[in-house]
Amino acid sequence: MKIAVVGAGLTGLKTAKELAEHAKVVVFEPDDVGGLVATFREFSIEKFYHHCFRDDAFLLEEIKRCGLKSKLVWKIAKTGFAANGKIYPLNTPFEILRYPLLTFGEKIRLARFTLKSRKLNYEDFDDVGVSEGIREELGEGLLERFFMPLLRSKFGENAEKVSYAWLLGRVAIRSNRKYSGEEIGYIRHGFQQLVDKMAEGLEIRRERARIRKNARWDVNGEDFDAVVYTAPLSELGELAEKLGIPEVRYQSSVCALIGAEETLTENIYWTNIADKMSFGAVIEHTNFMPFEDYGIHLMYLAAYSTPDGWLFNLSDKEIEKLFLSDLRKLGFKTESVRFVRVFKAKYSGPIYEKGYRRKITPYRVAEGFYVAGMTSRPNYPERSMNGSIRAGKEVAEQVKEDLL
Ligand SMILES: Cc1cc2nc3c(=O)[nH]c(=O)nc-3n(C[C@H](O)[C@H](O)[C@H](O)COP(=O)(O)OP(=O)(O)OC[C@H]3O[C@@H](n4cnc5c(N)ncnc54)[C@H](O)[C@@H]3O)c2cc1C
Numbered sequence: 001m002k003i004a005v006v007g008a009g010l011t012g013l014k015t016a017k018e019l020a021e022h023a024k025v026v027v028f029e030p031d032d033v034g035g036l037v038a039t040f041r042e043f044s045i046e047k048f049y050h051h052c053f054r055d056d057a058f059l060l061e062e063i064k065r066c067g068l069k070s071k072l073v074w075k076i077a078k079t080g081f082a083a084n085g086k087i088y089p090l091n092t093p094f095e096i097l098r099y100p101l102l103t104f105g106e107k108i109r110l111a112r113f114t115l116k117s118r119k120l121n122y123e124d125f126d127d128v129g130v131s132e133g134i135r136e137e138l139g140e141g142l143l144e145r146f147f148m149p150l151l152r153s154k155f156g157e158n159a160e161k162v163s164y165a166w167l168l169g170r171v172a173i174r175s176n177r178k179y180s181g182e183e184i185g186y187i188r189h190g191f192q193q194l195v196d197k198m199a200e201g202l203e204i205r206r207e208r209a210r211i212r213k214n215a216r217w218d219v220n221g222e223d224f225d226a227v228v229y230t231a232p233l234s235e236l237g238e239l240a241e242k243l244g245i246p247e248v249r250y251q252s253s254v255c256a257l258i259g260a261e262e263t264l265t266e267n268i269y270w271t272n273i274a275d276k277m278s279f280g281a282v283i284e285h286t287n288f289m290p291f292e293d294y295g296i297h298l299m300y301l302a303a304y305s306t307p308d309g310w311l312f313n314l315s316d317k318e319i320e321k322l323f324l325s326d327l328r329k330l331g332f333k334t335e336s337v338r339f340v341r342v343f344k345a346k347y348s349g350p351i352y353e354k355g356y357r358r359k360i361t362p363y364r365v366a367e368g369f370y371v372a373g374m375t376s377r378p379n380y381p382e383r384s385m386n387g388s389i390r391a392g393k394e395v396a397e398q399v400k401e402d403l404l
Helices: 010-020 057-065 093-098 104-119 130-138 140-161 164-173 192-199 238-242 316-329 385-403
Strands: 002-006 024-028 072-077 079-083 086-089 181-187 203-205 211-213 217-219 222-224 226-229 250-260 270-273 281-284 297-305 337-350 364-366 369-371
Touching: 002 010, 002 217, 002 222, 010 024, 010 192, 010 226, 010 385, 057 192, 057 385, 086 093, 093 104, 104 130, 104 140, 104 164, 130 140, 130 164, 140 250, 140 270, 140 297, 211 238, 217 226, 226 385, 250 316, 297 316, 316 337, 369 385
Parallel strands: 002 024, 002 226, 024 203, 079 270, 226 369
Antiparallel strands: 072 181, 079 086, 211 217, 217 222, 250 297, 250 337, 270 281, 281 297, 364 369
């Protein structure tokens, strides 16, 4: 039995590892092994910010299996909100009470909403638009002054299209808050260590896979009994239509990694930007992990766009100029910047639009053709490393049940 796994992100690596004990497995990957979690090698840091959560059971199990559990660091990550050019920490109840841009009543409603969202079945709200849902539940003020800036920072130009289910799911899943903030995890010195361990012993061909149906499945001119496709569906072209896979729209990520002599804030890891700026969040990695590990302060400026969006199609130099000019508006002295590296991902996640649930791809889409990854069930209503590892495990189980 010969199986092709397309893509060496976390889904592809997990699938390949699970199947390699039972069949000959060849992985196809034209770009960095690790996909979206791949590393900027010079500083052993992800090109795109990454952290994990306590309830990421599949990811934590994989970290343990790879012998990296002792490198996992858990900490409270401080968050903040930048509004009217000023950064407000928003962690403790006291800081939240002091935040001047929401009324006391709005803060109470927000707290109640967090509790309520945990009890709701978010899937029931898949056909409701996010602004519609928030307006009805929380009113115009919270929508405009609190949620829309967050949604814009997460979905860019597509913020209005997102389903209310996404927001409810997100609030319910990610509200693992302690008194002074949310606890998150990181593998000290980077997730690349996990990627390397997962890739060990696999046959990975550094080629873009071109797939055709013949008597079996042809990948780059070689016959396979089955294909597990873990790359973005948009890359499948006509084959997706032939196989009846619904069209999923993707968002793109644009991230600038900045090395500087100074920090923007003293101890905030994640600052959401409520003001209209070219990026939606500042993530100060060295306010979370030790500065000594890198010898320079590292921060990401993060934005989302679409494959044909104006931001995604700017040159790296143009993005750098735009981002640094907005960073100055937050009071950052850009003279202290030592380097800027811009990273882009064309397909960085599905847009969880209204009705998205009906587009979740089943693992088996045709005889011998399987799909897993960001559009699989474990990655709804939010894609994550945990969801991708789980999808890789589950698709491998399906392949074993069908063919091995
Ligand atoms: C900015 C950003 C921040 C994130 N932060 C977090 C976080 O903090 N925590 C978290 O849990 N998750 C985070 N994620 C999500 C997480 O990175 C992804 O959910 C996960 O890595 C996806 O893995 P995957 O294997 O499903 O897909 P991908 O990583 O996209 O892998 C797909 C692979 O397929 C390859 N490919 C494409 N076309 C072809 C082809 N024709 N032939 C062969 N290969 C092909 C690609 O090069 C890629 O390597 C973040 C993502 C982004 C973009």
